[in-house]
Amino acid sequence: MDAPTSQDTAPRTKQQGDRPYTRSMMMLGRLGEARHVGLVLALVILAVIGVVTQPDNFATSSNVVSILALASTIGVITVGATFVIIGGGIDLSVGAVMALASVWATTLATQSYGPYVMALCAILVGTGAGLVNGILIAYGRLVPFIATLAMLVAARGLAQRMSDRRTQLLQPENNAIESLSTTRVLGLPLVVFIFAAVALIGWLVLNRTTFGRRTFAVGGNPEAARLAGINVRRHTLLLYALSGLCCGIAAIIIMARTTTGSSTHGDLYELDAIAAVIIGGTLLTGGRGTLVGSILGLLVFTMITNLFILNGLDTSDQLIAKGVIIVIAVLLQRRGLRSPT
Template identity: 65%
Template sequence: MSVDSPSTTPGHRSEAEGTQEMGSPAAQGSSASALSRLYASPATRSLGLVIALVVLFVVGVATGGERFGSFDNVLTILRYASIIGVVSVGMTFVIASGGIDLSVGAIVALSSVWATTLATQTMAENSHWILMVGTALLVGSACGLVNGLLIAYGRLAPFIATLAMLAAARGLAEIIAQRRTQIVRDRGFIDFFGGSVLGIPVLVIIFAVVAVLGWILLNRTTFGRRTLAIGGNPEAARLAGIDVRRQTAYLYVLLGLACGLAAVMYMARTTTGTSTHGQLLELDAIAAVVIGGTLLSGGRGTIVGTVLGVLIFATLTNVFTLNNLDTSTQAVAKGVIIVAAVLLQQRVASRRASP
């Protein structure tokens, strides 16, 4: 014969457990999980970047006055952002797959030099300036292919392979140009890429088109899904039937193609091809991608976030320039922002991993 104690009766159990659930570890874990999902949601990340961009604009107007807020200055910011932005879109795919590329600046330099050699420009004069564009795109893609083959099939670490390409491409650019600046002579090329459509510079339009195509490729195609799958778990992706090595090679070719296009934009903006183009471009591109919310460990990428990250850095640089702050201060500010972004990523990752 057993007698139920009051604490085990249905009525008492419901009331007691209801009181305990308010502060139970399970409830706290559920709350933390919900907060983690909020932090990790694309909408929240994008909103945070938009707020940061607005704050920078307010600071720019407050410190730079009419100079900063003028339409011409906004176009200047967008022109500056366009070249970095094109490379950053390509970098988003590589980082989302768990890779990295330190050679993008050198590839841009080599592409610009090769496309502005006397031989290339002479052939372009005899045919069409599109030959210069094709040369830059081809050289960039070839460098990306070499990176991809070394990483995917040669099994070199991305850091080592692209570091070697950085040295080799920059050195080859110096050899070809003989450390001289090569002037773009074709007026058709300069007029086309240096022009504008409805008041919007062609370079900015190119960046917008690349960003839209990149978003579609990453979010609406099998190619994008495979890229994220490889970044999340390469072995699981392989077992799912994805050719990881071939996909990896494609990603570096895509980034090389973006570098070739960026070289064309450099040539149009400066009317030159030189081995000094693209210096530290890899750092700006990686920083923009990380700030935008793409995980350095791979598995998550966002083109919208990358575009906002590029605009944030371009605006920050413009604010510093208008206030006559030296490049050293700019570098320190960029470093702080990058560290803060990575720490935030780690915090979100730890929250998602916690039960």
């Protein structure tokens, strides 16, 4: 592999100093893509199956839009989950926190302040729950699994209490929220753009900022990170707050798509988000992973759901298929990890 790369850089001998490293980034990028080839291939295969089994329904613009809209809610959550998992943690509370944010934002009291305050409310509730998770984990030394499991249960309960277990409808004057899913730009609803923006910003933060680097360091070897002068606790806190923020944004999307706030929203989203991250090649032990992989993993999942619905198949079979895919993906990655070294 040395020969082609040295040819690549031959014309730029002046800057030899930083060439090797830039090359290394390209290498890593390529490696990343190589790792993602499997996922892209899976997407293509699924698309082919879709076209073959449902020639009239699958490749329609309305179906593509519905796949993307479906993906955008969990997609935003997946971005946050990727950060947490690369940072060596886990956040089980995402679905429940999103539900709580949707309920809090759609109470009559909040709704009376208009759509902007509702959106802000959802974001604050999500971030606040994330901060509580982070404080418990980083400073209270709770195991992430336990702290976020407790948050899952408690946030769901609080959402039920606030809503009296009723589905809260968007008031007509707050149509602006709903318009996020009904207004289309370039044929796509705005929520898809929200997802795209969150994913893009997430990618930049993860790959181009000190915050992203520290996330890898903290997840890969917390002791080494601490001894290198990184404030590991504060960083851990921020990671969970970030995950909560993503849940808040996801709550806005789910309100837009369903025109409701409900304590039942986002049931088992945590499993879908974690599964997407893992399929995407992120190590559950932390320190390694990519956001692109997570999003591809999520699209694979969403497309499977879509295919099963279009073909009128049982949702139970869909769950079985997802389980099988998780196992296969992880087995393939393990082989991939071994071979380079």
